[in-house]
Amino acid sequence: MPGDSESAVVKPLPGGGFLVLWSALPRAFDRAADRQWVSNAAANLGAMLCAEGQQPAVISSERCFEDSLPLLGGDVSEDAASRDPFLRYAQQVRIAPAIAGFTSLGGLSWNRTVLMNTLGASIIGIDPAQTRADGIGVVLAMTLVSQGMVWLSEIPANPEIEDTSEWTDSEKVLVVAEDAIGQRAADELRWVWSSLGKCTRISSMAVFWNDACVMQGGLFRKQDEGGVAPYVGEFCREVMTTGKGRYLAQLKNYPAKLQFLDFLPEMTQGLVLTPLRQARDAPAVGILVLGVDSVRGVGKVDQAWIGAIAEKLAVSINDGISQPALA
Numbered sequence: 001m002p003g004d005s006e007s008a009v010v011k012p013l014p015g016g017g018f019l020v021l022w023s024a025l026p027r028a029f030d031r032a033a034d035r036q037w038v039s040n041a042a043a044n045l046g047a048m049l050c051a052e053g054q055q056p057a058v059i060s061s062e063r064c065f066e067d068s069l070p071l072l073g074g075d076v077s078e079d080a081a082s083r084d085p086f087l088r089y090a091q092q093v094r095i096a097p098a099i100a101g102f103t104s105l106g107g108l109s110w111n112r113t114v115l116m117n118t119l120g121a122s123i124i125g126i127d128p129a130q131t132r133a134d135g136i137g138v139v140l141a142m143t144l145v146s147q148g149m150v151w152l153s154e155i156p157a158n159p160e161i162e163d164t165s166e167w168t169d170s171e172k173v174l175v176v177a178e179d180a181i182g183q184r185a186a187d188e189l190r191w192v193w194s195s196l197g198k199c200t201r202i203s204s205m206a207v208f209w210n211d212a213c214v215m216q217g218g219l220f221r222k223q224d225e226g227g228v229a230p231y232v233g234e235f236c237r238e239v240m241t242t243g244k245g246r247y248l249a250q251l252k253n254y255p256a257k258l259q260f261l262d263f264l265p266e267m268t269q270g271l272v273l274t275p276l277r278q279a280r281d282a283p284a285v286g287i288l289v290l291g292v293d294s295v296r297g298v299g300k301v302d303q304a305w306i307g308a309i310a311e312k313l314a315v316s317i318n319d320g321i322s323q324p325a326l327a
Contacts, residue, residue, distance in 0.1 A: 011038050014046030028301075037305055040195040044188070094155065098148025104141035108134055161294040162267055164203050169225040170265035177214040182320025185313075186215075192309055193217035196290065200302050202272070204264050204291030206230045209276065209317050218291070219265050226262075232287065233259030236273060240284040245274040245310075247303060249296045264291045272298055274306055276314040285314065 008022040178186040207215040221227030235256040248271040270292030275284035
């Protein structure tokens with residue numbers, strides 16, 4: 001591993017071997033969901049690498065060496081999954097400037113009152129330098145109070161997670177164009193949908209290749225509710241042209257939502273668009289469209305995983321389409 005590696009995770013592969021991932025960030029695989037991603041990837045790789053007819057070995061339970069490390073504050077609940085003190089104590093950090101400001105104002109007021117009640121001040125008055133110092137102190141204290149109020153007002157609200165079972169305008173779908181892309185690519189698409197559906201807040205998945213929809217998984221709008229077959233709209237073409245993925249964390253705020261709600265459920269809260277290209281400098285031939293059932297439901301780690309998976313899918317689909325032509 002590189003010398004700047006700060007964290008790593010090792011997973012056994014069914015049939016023998018290991019999958020090793022490392023990162024330059026400390027505790028990059030700290031969340032259980034991240035390790036579940038690695039487990040799914042190891043299982044899929046092991047199944048693909050096993051010789052035909054060979055039964056994959058049973059993977060033993062995971063052992064995490066970080067589980068024995070103490071959490072700050074001693075809280076081991078799910079809400080304390082992060083070991084970042086600024087994240088775990090966000091409320092206290094936000095209110096700290098306001099508390100310091102009010103405390104300073106109280107101290108300045110008490111000091112001014114005591115000074116004015118002294119015998120010397122009543123005879124010769126208060127030194128102008130003291131007055132200027134008090135004025136500067138009041139300005140600084142009010143600045144701290146204002147900063148604290150701003151930070152408190154910027155506390156994000158907890159996103160509301162939709163109950164997809166109550167979405168009456170949609171139905172569960174799993175359709176893969178196996179004849180067009182080959183069995184191996186089709187199996188990989190099914191695995192990707194299974195992994196995304198179980199480990200993230202993604203509720204819908206559509207894969208387009210050469211403007212054709214080769215896979216639908218998850219919830220899609222019913223035909224009797226006005227649903228149509230998935231298609232590539234102008235916004236998708238823009239993502240493919242630029243080669244940069246887009247994450248619409250709150251879909252209702254984007255006018256482009258109309259291009260997706262024709263086939264996605266109306267209550268879809270977010271959208272992830274990732275171009276499908278075989279290499280980072282290669283042109284995009286397709287696009288991966290993912291619907292999310294909650295606002296800000298996809299984190300940065302999930303987005304990184306999706307980007308890596310999209311690149312692998314592009315290679316697999318291209319190979320699946322090219323193989324019949326070579327036969």
